[in-house]
Amino acid sequence: xxxxxxxxxxxxxxxxxxxxxxxxxxxxxxxxxxxxxxxxxxxxxxxxxxxxxxxxxxxxxxxxxxxxxxxxxxxxxxxxxxxxxxxxxxxxxxxxxxxxxxxxxxxxxxxxxxxxxxxxxxxxxxxxxxxxxxxxxxxxxxxxxxxxxxxxxxxxxxxxxxxxxxxxxxxxxxxxxxxxxxxxxxxxxxxxxxxxxxxxxxxxxxxxxxxxxxxxxxxxxxxxxxxxxxxxxxxxxxxxxxxxxxxxxxxxxxxxxxxxxxxxxxxxxxxxxxxxxxxxxxxxxxxxxxxxxxxxxxxxxxxxxxxxxxxxx
Ligand code: HEC
Ligand code: HEC
Numbered sequence: 001x002x003x004x005x006x007x008x009x010x011x012x013x014x015x016x017x018x019x020x021x022x023x024x025x026x027x028x029x030x031x032x033x034x035x036x037x038x039x040x041x042x043x044x045x046x047x048x049x050x051x052x053x054x055x056x057x058x059x060x061x062x063x064x065x066x067x068x069x070x071x072x073x074x075x076x077x078x079x080x081x082x083x084x085x086x087x088x089x090x091x092x093x094x095x096x097x098x099x100x101x102x103x104x105x106x107x108x109x110x111x112x113x114x115x116x117x118x119x120x121x122x123x124x125x126x127x128x129x130x131x132x133x134x135x136x137x138x139x140x141x142x143x144x145x146x147x148x149x150x151x152x153x154x155x156x157x158x159x160x161x162x163x164x165x166x167x168x169x170x171x172x173x174x175x176x177x178x179x180x181x182x183x184x185x186x187x188x189x190x191x192x193x194x195x196x197x198x199x200x201x202x203x204x205x206x207x208x209x210x211x212x213x214x215x216x217x218x219x220x221x222x223x224x225x226x227x228x229x230x231x232x233x234x235x236x237x238x239x240x241x242x243x244x245x246x247x248x249x250x251x252x253x254x255x256x257x258x259x260x261x262x263x264x265x266x267x268x269x270x271x272x273x274x275x276x277x278x279x280x281x282x283x284x285x286x287x288x289x290x291x292x293x294x295x296x297x298x299x300x301x302x303x304x305x306x307x308x309x310x311x312x313x
Contacts, residue, residue, distance in 0.1 A: 007090075014089030017082065025075055032068060118292035126178035126295065130303035139300030142293060146285065155304050159263055160280055165304045171260040173252040173280075176305040180249075181298040186291075188284030191252035195277035199236055209233050210270040216245040216257040219265060252280075 039045055050058040085093040092098075121135050129135050144153055150161045157163035162173055169176050173191060174184055200206055212229030214221040234243060240253040247255035254262055262280070263273055285294060 010089035012089070014091065017088055021075060021078055028068070028071055028075075032063060118296070121296055121299075122292060126181070126299045126302050127306075129296065129299035130306065130308065132299075135296055136300055136303060136308070139296045139303075142289075142297055143300055146288065147297070150282075155301070157262075160278075162262055162280075163260060164301050165309075166260055167305060167307065168258065169305075170246065170255050171258050172305070173247075173249065173254055173262070175249045176302060178298060178302060181301050182294060184282065185289075185294050185297055185301075186284065186286045189252060189280070189282040191278070191280040193240070193253070193273065193278045195275060196236055197275035200232060200274070205229075205232055206271050206274050207267075209237070209274055210267055213245070213256050213270050213274075214265070214267065217259060217265070 045060050048058045048060050082088050082091070083093070084095045085097050087093070121129055121132070124132065124135075143151075143155065147155075151157050151164055152161070155164040164176075166172060166176075172180075174180055174189060196209075197206060200209060208225045208229035209232050210229070211221040211225040212227075212233050215223075215226040233241075233245075237245075240248055240251060241256055242248060242253075245256035247253050254260075261269075263269055263278060285297075289297070
């Protein structure tokens with residue numbers, strides 16, 4: 001029983017079930033007794049007097065024995081079932097059956113069946129495993145189940161959710177080497193860029209730095225504003241993003257000098273990022289997925305970022 005439901009319901013359900021079964025039995029006996037109606041002289045009355053459709057009459061016959069027998073059997077079945085299995089309120093049944101236990105048994109049996117497959121995958125390192133088509137088919141299924149809702153079914157990402165198919169290690173927030181991928185998936189990540197509007201002091205300073213940021217990756221920008229923004233960037237941003245804007249994978253500060261953008265490259269978006277900051281949260285998977293599965297998923301992402309394409313689902 002769950003904590004929000006009053007325990008009285010357990011007794012209520014048990015009582016209703018038992019009373020219904022007894023009631024059915026009494027009802028059955030009562031109707032079975034009055035097998036055939038007789039008149040005052042003791043003569044059998046041929047019909048009950050009910051007529052439908054002009055000439056369809058109900059004869060005055062007892063219920064067939066086989067039918068009665070079946071009915072009694074179903075009552076016995078119900079009684080036996082309620083002794084063996086849960087059904088009467090709090091009564092758990094002498095077999096101790098629960099659907100949860102059944103689920104656990106089945107999933108344990110399943111795990112035991114696939115354990116040898118994962119054991120074989122475990123022997124291959126992430127890079128080698130990413131070349132195994134069967135393992136990658138499994139990896140893709142898991143990716144679609146656990147990751148696609150955020151990273152997209154083609155792993156291409158979207159605003160705030162990183163693209164995992166980038167081919168350059170430097171474009172990754174944290175990196176795409178095997179150990180890094182395993183750590184990202186296992187423990188999750190929390191990227192935080194603080195709001196910098198106040199530190200920069202003025203709206204104009206934000207615009208200047210945003211122009212400088214765009215210049216780092218060769219995007220169109222106002223050269224005079226960018227020149228003013230450069231020292232502001234060195235003073236306020238370089239500690240995290242690097243003097244050349246190359247990023248810092250220890251803290252997940254993105255590379256600002258490439259063509260990959262987590263939030264977007266328009267002047268407006270960059271200004272918004274600088275003024276208000278950004279946070280990204282990749283949830284840890286260690287409570288969801290065991291190490292074997294994370295190994296396969298890491299290999300899948302490794303493959304995607306090393307030239308292998310996401311098979312279209
Ligand atoms: C709830 C959304 C969500 C889910 C589900 C999710 N991720 Fe993420 N993931 C993110 C976000 C957001 C980030 C960026 C974190 C940051 O900004 O620091 C991220 C980052 C990553 C990174 C680091 C990328 C880089 O550039 O270094 C990898 C790798 C990754 N996720 C893989 C996975 C895998 C594999 C799964 C499935 C097991 C998964 N993610 C499930 C939201 C999610
Ligand atoms: C404390 C470290 C830190 C500082 C200081 C910092 N950033 Fe960031 N920045 C980050 C992190 C971490 C992210 C990624 C946030 C996320 O994962 O959601 C980020 C994201 C960004 C992005 C988004 C990039 C994209 O791909 O969409 C831009 C642009 C940016 N920062 C520019 C700046 C500028 C300009 C400054 C200085 C005014 C600055 N940052 C200061 C850590 C920092």
